[in-house]
Amino acid sequence: MEVYDVTIIGGGPAGLYSSFYSGLRAMNVQIIEAQPYLGGKLNLYSEKIVWDVGGIPPMPAGQFIQHLVNQAKTFQPTIRNGEKVTSLKKRADGNFQLETTKGKTYLTKTILLAMGNGTLDPSPTPFFTNKGEPLKNVQIAVTDFEALKQKRVFISGGGQSAIDWANTLAPIAKEVTLVYRREAFKAHESEIERVTSGLVKCKLQADLVDKKLSADGKIIEAITIRNKETAEEEMILVDEVIVCHGFNQKNELFEQNDVGLEVFNEYYVETTPQTKTAIPGIFALGDAASYSGKVHLIAGTFHDAINAVNAAKLYIDPKADAIGTVSTYADKLKPKVAKIWEQYTTE
Known part of the structure; x- marks a missing residue:
């Protein structure tokens, strides 16, 4: 041998x-x-x-x-x-x-x-089915930017990957919302400056509390978040969801x-x-x-x-x-x- x-x-x-x-x-x-x-x-x-x-x-x-x-x-x-x-x-x-x-x-x-x-293996999240599979409009990684043109994109996470996706998609998507449960993003400083410059709707210290599914239960149509400081809730309409939870x-x-x-x-x-x-x-x-x-x-x-x-x-x-x-x-x-x-x- x-x-x-x-x-x-x-x-x-x-x-x-x-x-x-x-x-x-x-x-x-x-x-x-x-x-x-x-x-x-x-x-x-x-x-x-x-x-x-x-x-x-x-x-x-x-x-x-x-x-x-x-x-x-x-x-x-x-x-x-x-x-x-x-x-x-x-x-x-x-x-x-x-x-x-x-x-x-x-x-x-x-x-x-x-x-x-x-x-x-992706960490289990509220965006997965009971069988551990992502719902139909949930992505762990973006493989086709063109498919997200003029879409309402919801990104969950605050690390480098989440920041990168947000900055890349902001010019082509209809709307990009970036939600993170902590007080500050964790990424390269220059990228954080870009993501907070105005094109991306950034929601810090926010928890995911609910989601609205389509009639067949396969697509997320809206996500409700709650601000940790004020307890105020907000429902965000979505077309696509990108999960960056590690x-x-x-x-x-x-x-x-x-x-x-x-x-x-x-x-x-x-x-x-x-x-x-x-x-x-x-x-x-x-x-x-x-x-x-x-x-x-x-x-x-x-x-x-x-x-x-x-x-x-x-x-x-x-x-x-x-x-x-x-x-x-x-x-x-x-x-x-x-x-x-x-x-x-x-x-």
């Missing part, structure tokens, strides 16, 4: 960039992703603009995913979609053994935990491993700033990791990936260079660089 140098659990930004960097450091890699697609949580916001990555102009998350995937495939890693790791143990020969939902067994020298906060983070791997991997603060893995966990050979990065100075941005994820791959390389070969470098003069990149230059010179 093949033994991989690196197994990356998770195919979001952290895992995808780790794949590229592992290949650059001449390690054979596999990515195991529970979803049938790559890109992680970015797929929930495929139409939202990604702003915070150095050197990349603002672009829709869906387009950004494709750039990440193309880069990740540079050194032909093995990619396994729709397959979830269910158990993990350390063998007597020093390798880790993984079991998956497809009944497969894989061996690997190191593991990079890049699964974010685990499997993401997700239930689930990661069974913490419950089904024999190596001592533990969850910290509900769904993080506690690491050093170099992504090392308490188990030698296992590294955690991206949203899965927690350490002093951690930056929970995509840009910070790339930094984690570099540290994790370099640490994995040293774990496998203590005599290797501690830090890998990316140079267009590297032998492994020369053929690819030549093709890129050919593309630009022929345009």
Whole structure:
């Protein structure tokens, strides 16, 4: 059975960039992703603009995913979609053994935990049916902006996602109402300034107290909110509802491993700033990791990936260079660089 140098659990930004960097450091890699697609949580916001990555102009998350995937495939890693790791143990020969939902067994020298906060399921809300399914005009993520043109849009939530949707939809929707139960929004300051500038109707310290459904019980026609300070109630007519209440983070791997991997603060893995966990050979990065100075941005994820791959390389070969470098003069990149230059010179 093949033994991989690196197994990356998770195919979001952290895992995808780790794949590229592992290949650059001449390690054979596999990515195991529970979803049938790559890109992680970015797929929930495929139409939202990604702003915070150095050197990349603002672009829709869906387009950004494709750039990440193309880069990740540079050194032909093995990619396994729709397959979830269910158990993990350390063998007597020093390798880790993984079991998956497809009944497969894989061996690997190191593991990079890049699964974010685990499997993401929407948190139950008043906008869901008794079976836990969203009502017909309720969305967790917007995938078609055009469908919301001239619609009365109700957004519940006050974090970065809620603010982003409100700012994006304000110019095209008939009306955007943003309702949050706390005293202040939690997002980048510049985005909060935009959302409170007048185009969006902002309702802070408001609780959702009732909803009016259509005759068939499948569509929300109106939502009643109550101000926490004044107890005043207001009924808001709606066409579409966007719910930004976060997700239930689930990661069974913490419950089904024999190596001592533990969850910290509900769904993080506690690491050093170099992504090392308490188990030698296992590294955690991206949203899965927690350490002093951690930056929970995509840009910070790339930094984690570099540290994790370099640490994995040293774990496998203590005599290797501690830090890998990316140079267009590297032998492994020369053929690819030549093709890129050919593309630009022929345009």
